[in-house]
Amino acid sequence: MGQEPAKSEARLATASIVDTLAVFAEVAIPTLSKGVIIRRPKMVSVAEAVGLDSRAVQRLQQLWAKYGSGPLLLPIPGRKQAVILSPEHVQRVLAGTPRPFTPATKEKSSVLGHFEPNVSLISKPPKRSDRRRFNGMVLEEGCPVHSQADAFLRVVKEEAEVLLARSGEELNWDKFTVAWHKVIRRVVLGDSARDDHELTEMLAKLRAVSNWGFLHPKRAKLAKQFHDRLNQYLSRAETGSLAGRIAALPKTDETSPSHQVAHYLFAFDPGGMATFRTLALLATHPDERARAREEIDAAGETVRKDLPFVRACFLESLRLWPTTPAIFRETTEDVEWDGGTMPKNTHILIFAPFFHRDDEYLDYAHRLNPDLWLQGMPGNGWPLVPFSGGPGICPARDFVPMMGSAMIAEILGTKELSLEQPRLSPEEPLPGTLDNYTLRFRVGPRAS
Numbered sequence: 001m002g003q004e005p006a007k008s009e010a011r012l013a014t015a016s017i018v019d020t021l022a023v024f025a026e027v028a029i030p031t032l033s034k035g036v037i038i039r040r041p042k043m044v045s046v047a048e049a050v051g052l053d054s055r056a057v058q059r060l061q062q063l064w065a066k067y068g069s070g071p072l073l074l075p076i077p078g079r080k081q082a083v084i085l086s087p088e089h090v091q092r093v094l095a096g097t098p099r100p101f102t103p104a105t106k107e108k109s110s111v112l113g114h115f116e117p118n119v120s121l122i123s124k125p126p127k128r129s130d131r132r133r134f135n136g137m138v139l140e141e142g143c144p145v146h147s148q149a150d151a152f153l154r155v156v157k158e159e160a161e162v163l164l165a166r167s168g169e170e171l172n173w174d175k176f177t178v179a180w181h182k183v184i185r186r187v188v189l190g191d192s193a194r195d196d197h198e199l200t201e202m203l204a205k206l207r208a209v210s211n212w213g214f215l216h217p218k219r220a221k222l223a224k225q226f227h228d229r230l231n232q233y234l235s236r237a238e239t240g241s242l243a244g245r246i247a248a249l250p251k252t253d254e255t256s257p258s259h260q261v262a263h264y265l266f267a268f269d270p271g272g273m274a275t276f277r278t279l280a281l282l283a284t285h286p287d288e289r290a291r292a293r294e295e296i297d298a299a300g301e302t303v304r305k306d307l308p309f310v311r312a313c314f315l316e317s318l319r320l321w322p323t324t325p326a327i328f329r330e331t332t333e334d335v336e337w338d339g340g341t342m343p344k345n346t347h348i349l350i351f352a353p354f355f356h357r358d359d360e361y362l363d364y365a366h367r368l369n370p371d372l373w374l375q376g377m378p379g380n381g382w383p384l385v386p387f388s389g390g391p392g393i394c395p396a397r398d399f400v401p402m403m404g405s406a407m408i409a410e411i412l413g414t415k416e417l418s419l420e421q422p423r424l425s426p427e428e429p430l431p432g433t434l435d436n437y438t439l440r441f442r443v444g445p446r447a448s
């Protein structure tokens with residue numbers, strides 16, 4: 001029999017009540033108020049106006065200076081809570097998924113349980129491995145170019161053309177998001193879902209309720225209608241869509257394809273935000289725009305599925321403004337650290353912007369630096385984790401940048417964009433929050 005690891009007598013550093021309240025006020029509440037499952041545009045606008053995301057990073061920098069490398073326990077009645085403050089600990093927690101650090105935390109399960117209770121992310125082993133493997137196969141994780149890329153890029157091209165024709169001289173979020181959702185529905189479910197706005201609306205209602213977790217009763221009837229509709233599309237298995245691919249893949253009784261697909265539809269939404277923010281970066285950074293255009297033009301229309309520089313810009317938008325800023329885990333057993341024991345059932349927060357924007361360590365913290373993502377090891381061990389990491393890493397980490405960069409190529413390849421609102425410049429630090437809902441571009445023909 002293996003020996004139990006000796007429990008350390010030492011106690012992990014514990015924040016004072018005042019510091020704990022400050023983490024709540026400046027990190028947790030702003031993150032939750034913006035909406036974890038569906039964004040609340042008004043709160044995103046407030047966050048941009050008063051610099052809430054930058055303040056959250058500064059608060060964690062202060063905690064690091066005061067308490068050291070952590071993990072730091074926060075004394076909260078009724079819930080053991082810890083915050084990760086050092087890069088090595090981020091790597092350890094993410095590598096230790098799903099045991100001893102499960103992604104299926106109580107909070108996440110209550111939130112996602114509203115509309116996708118069987119999604120891999122909140123499934124416990126062994127069901128988790130079955131569902132995770134399935135998602136990896138559907139999305140072809142680890143492959144920069146999906147085997148159905150030609151079909152998907154055709155969809156992007158068609159919808160981008162409609163978008164640009166209808167946008168006239170102004171491109172804003174409302175116009176962009178309509179086109180992006182058409183792309184999502186066609187790529188995930190098939191062309192017959194193109195105009196099924198009702199499906200997206202049903203999901204939006206379920207996501208709005210799920211933002212409240214266990215504080216809001218479930219809308220079971222709506223969730224059933226939503227999954228019935230998804231299953232109809234899945235049974236059609238249209239060629240050239242992920243639904244077509246799913247039909248051909250092995251499944252078990254536990255796979256629950258419609259729950260995984262609900263997550264695809266939901267998670268594509270932040271992909272649109274990142275795409276739109278990347279357009280804002282490229283519209284305001286002439287050197288990077290020129291490099292992106294050079295790559296797009298050289299690739300021509302047929303090979304736009306692999307655009308490493310444009311993808312790097314997309315990844316930079318996610319580093320600067322991560323759409324999943326808070327990565328949560330929960331300990332499934334007592335865990336030993338140098339500083340002491342972290343008890344079982346401790347809820348752990350990794351706040352990605354603290355690492356992505358740590359200007360005490362990264363000289364590029366607040367500026368656009370796409371070359372970072374063209375290196376063999378982006379960050380050289382520093383946690384740049386817009387897609388998380390370890391065995392719980394996003395299985396769409398290649399697929400989403402491929403789709404986003406294809407959309408960017410269609411727009412930037414043919415049009416000149418100038419950002420009207422807000423002001424961004426290579427000469428100034430980029431803001432901690434970029435409200436995608438209020439971005440507005442003036443559109444003109446591309447200068448020769």
Ligand code: HEM
Nearest residue numbers: 103120121135264267268270271324386387388392394396
């Ligand atoms: C900008 C877009 C996206 C970002 C930044 C992103 C980021 C993430 C992150 C950080 C996680 C881990 C969450 C956690 O540990 O709690 C995750 C998980 C996941 N993502 Fe994404 N994601 C994106 C888009 C997508 C899309 C479009 C899909 C599907 C088409 C997808 C499928 C998944 C799945 C299935 C998981 C669960 C993985 C597991 O169970 O281990 N994501 N994503």
